Amino acid sequence: AHRTQRLPRLLSFTTADGGRRTKKVTTGAFNREFTIHNCSIVFFTGSPPRFWISATLMASRLIHKATYEADNSFDVSLRESFQLLEPQLRPPFSLTIPTQTEYLNLNRAILYGILSETHLAKVHIKHLHGIVIDGYSFFTTLLTRMVNELYTKLVENVKVQLIWVTSEMIYVSAVGVDGLLVALLRQTRGGDFSEANLWLCSELVGLISAKWDCLLDEQPLILSSALYVFLRLLADHCRVSLNSKIEILKQKEIEFCIRVFREQFHLCLKIGRDLIRLLQDLVHVPEFQDIWKDLLLLPANFKTSGFSDISQLYRSRTSSRYFLLRITPEMEAHLRFLLTHVKLGSQTRYQIWFARKFFNVPDSETVIIDIVRFICCAHHPSNKIILSSVIPRWAVIGWLLKCCTKSHVEANVKLALFYDWLFFHEEVDNIMNIEPAILLMINSIPKYVDMTQNLLEFLFLLMDHYDVDKKELIVGCISSVLDVLERRGVVQSFDALISCDMVSPFLKERFLKMLASRNASAFNNSQPAFLSCQRL
């Protein structure tokens, strides 16, 4: 029902079917025709009359929203802009230069249109190309935020559109497209064999492969990031042979990775030592066996000047931005919250919720490897927090280790914990990366001494077997780790470990030998021989 009134004019429409109505309105001085959505209230006030449209926001077409969930403010902002500007989104497009606010709203409206109106997507993108004045920077910011905040809730169709519009953004070399691709890569989950996740892996490897030349020119580091992601995913994908769908995906991922190795080896080197850690899990994959052979025996086959030996990679610390690639933004927010605000002793419930959310599905515990690497290398608490009663990193890592049910995952988690020990150089490496392991070992005495024993055993296993050719280097580095930890006050002394009755005498003896040799190694490690490694 509706009614019209003389000024102040109030037109109220309640449409039961939520459809659009076009109502021609006459008010004295002018005629205006506009589209009313459901429950719109139109006011005419003031002199001369200005009209306001206050509409009840239409339901979101982008996300699945559960009944008891509050509206997401970002989704609301896109919907509002779309609803406000919808008439302007059809040709002929206005040629007047929009103000700053109008420009931002247009971006939001066009984005909403692209994602929710598939049949009009090409019209919307043409519109965007026509009005853009900032190299698409704001548009990609919106897209990146959408992926980071809402990806898991997006309706299937919208995800398809998202990939399409990302492809368009690569094509126009949009400012910020690298951030968008990183956000999408972060949404691929390790150990998740659901249709939705495998679809995303497939779309991304397809997109990045298809846009190879473009990305190589404009955003080469994306290829390094993608390599890290797909090598890591392959470790999970090669473990199972579920069906032909995953075989096709595996082939695409393998092809992409091999291509980076053979055509752009310098981009592989950008990853640093964790490249080797990732490649280890693919040693049994036939296509990677030549890569391994060349890395170990014939480095010249990579035709990259400056690269002559695998130890150059060992000595190159992996930047923390790679470890973010395998953690979703939500996981990251939860972990940082836990390690910044939750007091030791109050963590139990948070740990239950985290495990229920992220390690629920059988194969999903593989992500613990990436979480431990993230905690060691990409989350360094301030001194203030270290000295407070907030739960320390070593305690969280101890809990994560206990969450592992599969031995190969547990082994990889311990490797992730110790990885920076193996090739530690004080000048290049960060003491914060090596601190959690020693603190976990020492603080587990006496209550959880099994943990201490377990970790110590594993450390010596690594020392003896990780890279037999480089054993001397590894022993030297681990000695230097112990030296640095004591010298810089991370541990007061190793007495608790050495004098603990419950640790096997054999292990204690080896540990003592390490301590004894560290002064000699510390001297050796500071020799100029280190400088002969080329900058990678």
Added chain:
Amino acid sequence: MVSLKEIAPAARNNINAHLILLEKGRITSEGQNKTCLALVADETASVHFQLWNEECDAFQPGDILRLSNGIFSYNRTNHLVLRAGKRGQLEKVGDFTMLFVESPNMSEILWVPDPNNSAKYIQESVISPHSRIFPPLQ
């Protein structure tokens, strides 16, 4: 917005609070309806919350909730519970990233009418420092 440590039993539906759901009990039937008791908390205190019907399945431990126009009163089995009530609303606004305490628990307090104002309740004594139905985990 009110802190949980400030609430007292009353017949009014005026409680607006920011809460985190810690634990849910078993879902049981009460006639046509289903209900379940839960433990919720904020940075100042915890309290028992009574969920009704779809609320029982809609919320999970770890969820951060916004309660509007809730009511804190004795239910049919004489438990002192917070609930949305007929005129209130419970919404999920996030999850995980909120600090909480489990002590005191406002439902585990012996309330008596204020001698100066019979419409109000005051705390007489503590029955238990934390929930006896959902004790703190070790």
